[in-house]
Amino acid sequence: MINPREIRKDFPILEQQVNGRPLVYLDNAATTQKPRQVIEALVRYYETSNANIHRGIHTLAVRATEQYEAVRGKTAVFLKASHAEDIVFTRNTTEALNLVARAWGDANVHEGDEIVLTLMEHHSNIVPWQQLARRTGAVLRYAGITPEGKLDLDEVRGMIGPRTKVVSVVHMSNVLGTINPVAEIGEMARKAGALMVVDGAQSAPHLPVDIEALGCDFFAFSAHKMLGPTGVGVLWARRGLLETMEPFLGGGDMIALVRQDESTWADVPHKFEAGTPNIADVIAFGAALDYLGNLGMGAVRAHEMALTAYAMEQLSSIEGLKMHGPERADERGGVVSFAMNLAHPHDIATIADGHGVAIRAGHHCAQLLMRHLGVAATSRASFSIYNDKDDIEALAEALEHVNRVFGDGSSRAAI
Amino acid sequence: MINPREIRKDFPILEQQVNGRPLVYLDNAATTQKPRQVIEALVRYYETSNANIHRGIHTLAVRATEQYEAVRGKTAVFLKASHAEDIVFTRNTTEALNLVARAWGDANVHEGDEIVLTLMEHHSNIVPWQQLARRTGAVLRYAGITPEGKLDLDEVRGMIGPRTKVVSVVHMSNVLGTINPVAEIGEMARKAGALMVVDGAQSAPHLPVDIEALGCDFFAFSAHKMLGPTGVGVLWARRGLLETMEPFLGGGDMIALVRQDESTWADVPHKFEAGTPNIADVIAFGAALDYLGNLGMGAVRAHEMALTAYAMEQLSSIEGLKMHGPERADERGGVVSFAMNLAHPHDIATIADGHGVAIRAGHHCAQLLMRHLGVAATSRASFSIYNDKDDIEALAEALEHVNRVFGDGSSRAAI
Amino acid sequence: MAVAEPQFDDLYREIILDHYRRPRNRGELAAPSQRVEGVNPVCGDEIHLDLEIGDNTIRDVSYWGHGCSISQSSASMLTERLKGCSIEEAERVMGKVRAMLIDGATPDDEIGDLQALEGVARLPVRVKCALLCWNVLKEGLQQATTAA
Amino acid sequence: MAVAEPQFDDLYREIILDHYRRPRNRGELAAPSQRVEGVNPVCGDEIHLDLEIGDNTIRDVSYWGHGCSISQSSASMLTERLKGCSIEEAERVMGKVRAMLIDGATPDDEIGDLQALEGVARLPVRVKCALLCWNVLKEGLQQATTAA
């Protein structure tokens, strides 16, 4: 059982006041806060072990290399992956998906091939494929969304066929909260001889992930959305796949032998980590994985699901408020997007901020989904382990205030 | 005047013992240590301001965005560049050079075009061009090195011609220490209608840089080599150049409008910063720039030059030791590579480590240069602001010990 | 500690909300001499201005678009204040509004209702909302000058 | 505080340095049954082994290459210890050397001079130097078995 009150003690940032009120941080889908264990891991690294890795003989270099590579192992354990060498560290989910679109896509996708996406993808899982399509002449196809905000599986099924080369789907939507049946879709892709890419930016932080059970070929996520530092992303690839791929970025640390005209590459995963990696942050990400591991991702999920249910209940009593996405909390992650009759999302976010409540307003890097929903923007509250019912109530209070501000003059006069 | 004894107080990592001796860190060309001001900036960010940037309305998001963008401004000031928007944050020098080779190179370099490099380039300034040459059919040409370890300028001049599309040269060699006349070479490139790329990974940390005076088109360097955190690189581009380039990585934050089939891009520099950036480390890099700015890069250079002269003097008295690179300290940066008759570089590094002295041994990601020098590896000591004469003497003592260990049995028995 | 009053109520002054709820001069003009538009790509706010300019005077002006209360009310107040003004006066008002929003200058009575936007200057992230229609206007006036 | 003695002198034991300075069985064999090689891409160390195997016996073995004292002396000691050994014995010795280097197992007399490499196990970054020739040998023995 997660006890947010206890957990909060590990998050120094949450102690502050914002606009005279205690900070209520509900922008976790954008990035989460970091426990002191992660901050301390950074400090410890820079105060005791900092050195460039992989080639050094001196003590600090060996120490830093061991710590860095140990986190690859921890990441594998977190994903229940069998091999640490199948994990490449990138800057973020975005870079991981670009790596796939370039290093795998450029060699395997050709004119007329089809790339299947969905209308609920984040721009990071759209633009790299658009760029690939432009380079290769491949065709993009987008599966639609049901009125309840779920992926239209029949459409996905109908779309995947012999011309499909790759299917790339978000595991959990950062706007609707929808959790997609990626294992099932992966099965469709496999049967069609296509590869399955999963954007796990929102799922790895919030759901127990068993990478082998997902049956996908690539899985990408970001440390900063799961208590880790900024600047670290993860790309996991199915056994053997990285070996078949040409490198993406070229430079130090990814080579075996450099000659004037051509070079040979280091073994995976190093082949894909050119230049000095973000050593300190990868090591600190290890502390984030430990933190989540100690809580247990099952408990994290249970806590956030309960909170989501409570939020949906509280918000449903606010006049003129409409929530997007699946109705049942067990079919969605801890993300609640909504619209209000009277006020624009930006005004809602400003007024919430006036209450110390941090929510996000905008297109959430999902313009195709906004267009599908027929809105320019939504307001979004998203949860993490340190949030509790009080936070939801503070949000609800702020939203009531929105209605008072934007209601007719008479009720406004009363506040 | 730099006072290393005072400066050391800011570097907690240097207080430790390694193998029973005080740590003497002479691997600064690989990565430098970080002052507490940088470490504290990280802690402060995560404890007070952490949020995702550029789209948020709430207080933390605004705060984080302002801090992040302020460092772009500081970086411009550091380079004496006129426009902060000409600066793109990457992971490291390597990614910055790959960005140029892809986003500029793919559109502008064609079959038969020539790319001029030198034999003293770091792999990060070789492999991306090899990859570009392979994609486009362009030809690589490498300018040679004089016996004294300087760039053969006549050869460079002869090589740059009407077919040259780009000239990419290291500003200061990470092995020889050689400081190359990049402004002069840039002039040659300009006259030939070619672009000039400067790998500033070793120069930005150690020399005063006036980017306009250099007259180059692109300039790349890494924060981690100049007191900053790992995970941050900088690409500066000449005014207007970024605007002409297609984006490299696609995803969140780099778009204006996303439609199903194609998208339009955000203004520069955001067009080149896809996904959540390494926010915390960019902000902490600001503290590193402040630190160097307070010392003054002229003073940094003077200190390191004096130290280099002392090191060359001390090392020249060690039997069987041969130094690579220019003889005059004012023609080189604070990097001294050397060979010893009796011992292999790896053995030298291990024995030095036994004395608490951290030096690097290997090919230093410069295999073409190693081949040119006719060695498989060198030993390398490299200096920073916290190093002093005592450090050099500790190194010299360790190297004397190498000679005792590897000398004939009789002298070994005496130690 | 006592809980502070919610902030930013001074941002949403009644006059702003009134323009947001009951926009003035909303819609297209029959025969505009200039039709200009602007989008804020970060937040999606959109403003279109129709201007009928002649004899160095803004004879008529209307707007449409969508977005937050700040961007829309700013446009509504713009049209109300500038309809019938000389170009010279319009430019002076524009200068004062921009100075208020960008530099935090204290507004004077010449800008009328637009003084209500003073609170926005304190919130850098919302300033661009209030400025959007003024950037569009600037382009419209430039076009008119060039055409003349 | 007293300054500690320099570390790692136990790494560079006289026997290692002796093999480094005066390599045994260095060069090519006239008629090897197996010729195998290995490179450590990270540090550039290179080892070539020539093996003359017959009747389940390593009749002759030589090496050449370049690299640090650890990689080269390890190869020199390998040849000295295994020349004339049965394959079975060679594999047993190889197993013991690997166990010593990789798992830090205490070596016994069967491996002879190679016990001098025990100190290397403490330095993970140098273990690969000592192991290089043994990885090459492993491949050579496999080739011999397959060929037989």
Ligand SMILES: Cc1ncc(COP(=O)(O)O)c(C=O)c1O
């Ligand atoms: C001259 C030179 N260029 C490029 C690099 C690559 O820097 P990074 O590993 O930070 O990308 C280095 C550092 O290793 C260097 O010394």
Ligand SMILES: Cc1ncc(COP(=O)(O)O)c(C=O)c1O
């Ligand atoms: C579903 C989804 N995919 C991808 C991303 C991109 O993540 P990052 O910005 O860390 O690359 C995000 C986060 O913004 C996301 O929510």
